[in-house]
Amino acid sequence: MDTWKPVAQVGDISPDTGTLRVVYEGEAVCLYKLPDEICATQDRCPHGNASLADGYLEDGTIECPLHQGVFDIRTGKPQCPPVTTDLRRYEVRVEADTVYLKAQ
Ligand code: FES
16 A cells, blocks of 8 residues: 655755655655645656656646656646656655655
8 A cells, every 4th residue: 555655855856956856665756846835746757768857847847858748747747749648646745844755
């Protein structure tokens, strides 16, 4: 059963990229620091072998660094070609600056 697990401190998320790659239950997950919340999705782009933590975060979307596919971070939905598959999302909870994840 998936349970809440601590994966990082809020301050670990890069202020430059707004992203951080972490591991939850053996899976690579990307954390995104948005102005009003922290979100989390699978880190590996479903289109190829790219880490979304190396992508470009803007206005609640992440652009894949390999072929520039774009996803809405809050919904996991692809926004433009070549990506067509939703990202797996994770529930996020922050307590005392510790980020906890739970699979949705
Ligand atoms: Fe991400 Fe191709 S690997 S868009």
